[in-house]
Amino acid sequence: MTTSAPPVAAPGAPAAVEPLGKHTLTPPRIIGVGTAVTGNSYEQRTLLDLFGITDPRTRSVFLNSAIERRHLTLPPRDATGAFGTEPQGKLLAKHKRLALDMGARAVRQCLADAGLTLADIDYLCVVTTTGLITPGLSAHLMREMGISSGTSRMDVVGMGCNAGLNALNALASWATAHPGRVAVMLCVEACSAAYVMDATMRTAVVNSLFGDGAAAVALLADPPDAAGPSSGDLDPSPAPVASAGPRLLGFASHLIDSAIDAMRYDWDDDQHKFSFYLDPDIPYVVGANAEQVVDRLLSAEGLRRSDIAHWLVHSGGKKVIDAVRVNLGLTRHDLRHTSGVLRDYGNLSSGSFLFSYERLMRERAVQAGEFGVLMTMGPGSTIETALVQW
Known part of the structure; x- marks a missing residue:
């Protein structure tokens, strides 16, 4: 088999998309997914009442967020029943505790979905933005779960809500380079460990959005002698319901550098x-x-937006979902899982899109040969996309 050299972009032009399907007979396939949340779920109105928030503007932000419930681990109460404060050190300890618990459950569920065990993991990547720990969560998970000490690992920290697709890109490259070996990515966000409680509208907006959650996904590239049909060999008629996960055909990124400060962590001196x-x-x-990043992703495979059957977009918030829907010409049905995850869990940061993917797979309505687009957005400001085919 021969491959042509990748095109060289003209000076100042966007970097060319690197579609995995153009460079290997067996781009990696998603073979399992698993999710987990913390133990307590709260309605938005209940949270307002628990914290005694009476300001009409703040209540409006919470109650008009298109979020019904979120999983959160609230601060401990003092002797009067009021919620106590959590200094940064306690928040970091909370992050570690919640992340290890949710993360282990999500990984186990992912492996069960794929018909695998802990012994099958060859590469582990852990993504988080809601806390900092050294050594990273990957090392702690390996020790607590009993994952082989010879497992390769990587931690992606601080990239934000887009980071799930940043890490999936790297994971797909590893899986492609190691056919027959299992790569697992875990996105684990203990958003309860990243809250500031004050009376400002800035924190009210943030506090109305985020919830605790973890999602894991497993990838595998078949050895060359086990390769199935390439995307061009799929027979579109008839189109059976796809029983296996999709192959990752390519990725495209877009950095909106003019909005680099639009989503960020600051140190609050008070x-x-x-x-x-x-x-x-x-x-x-x-x-x-x-539009521009999605069209660049699709053009690399000669596709148009009308060719995409499934859209799995980060549940960033009602306004961002509506903005993406309008600008891409999508329907509310196209983004039903994105909106459903926001409604039931809030913004789960880096793992949100995998919660939507899990819901899509549970529908068992995907047809073999159909294409899907995964999209996340976050600090940078960044839009990340991936093209998949079942």
Whole structure:
């Protein structure tokens, strides 16, 4: 088999998409997915009442968020029943505790979905933005779960809500280079460990959005002698329901550097902890830039948006979902899982898109040969995309 050299972009032009399917007979396939959340789920109105929030503007932000419930681990109460404060050190300890618990359950569920065991993991990548720990969560998970000490590992820390697809890109490259070996990615976000409680609208917006959750996905590239049909060999008629996960055909990224400060962590001198900031205009900025990165992703495979049957977009918030939907010409049905995850869990940061993927697979409505687009957005400001085919 021969391959042509990748095209060289002209000076100043966007980097060319590297579609995996163009460079190997067997791009990696998603073979399993698993999710987990923390133990307590709260309605938005209940959270307002628990914290005694009476300001009409703040209550409006919570109650008009398109979020019904979120899983959170609230601060301990003092002798009067009021919630106590959590300094940064306690928040980091909470992050470690919640992340290891949720992460282990998500990984086990992912492996069960794939028909694998812990002994089958050859590469482990762990993604988080809601806490910092050294050594990384991957090392702690390996020790606590009993994963082989010879397992290769990587931690992706601090990239934000887009990081799941950043890491999946790296994971797919590893799986492609190691056919027949299992790569697992875990996105684990203990958003309860990244809160600041004060009376500002800045924190009200953040506090109304995020929830605790973890999602794991397993990839495998078949050895060359086990390769199935390439995407061009699929017979579109008849189209049976796809029983296996999709192959990852390519990725495309877009950095909106003019909005680099639109989503960020700042140190709050008054609270003595990190505080997350969201620019109120960022949903519209993301929406305005969504078309060019998606069209670049699809053009690498000669596809158009009308060729895409399934859209799995990060559940970043009602406004960003609406902005993406309008700018890409999608329907509410196209983004039903994105909106459903937001409704039931809130914004789960880096793992949100995998919660939507899990729901899509549970529908058992995907047809063999259909294409899907995965999309995440986050600090940078960044839009990440991936093209898949069942």
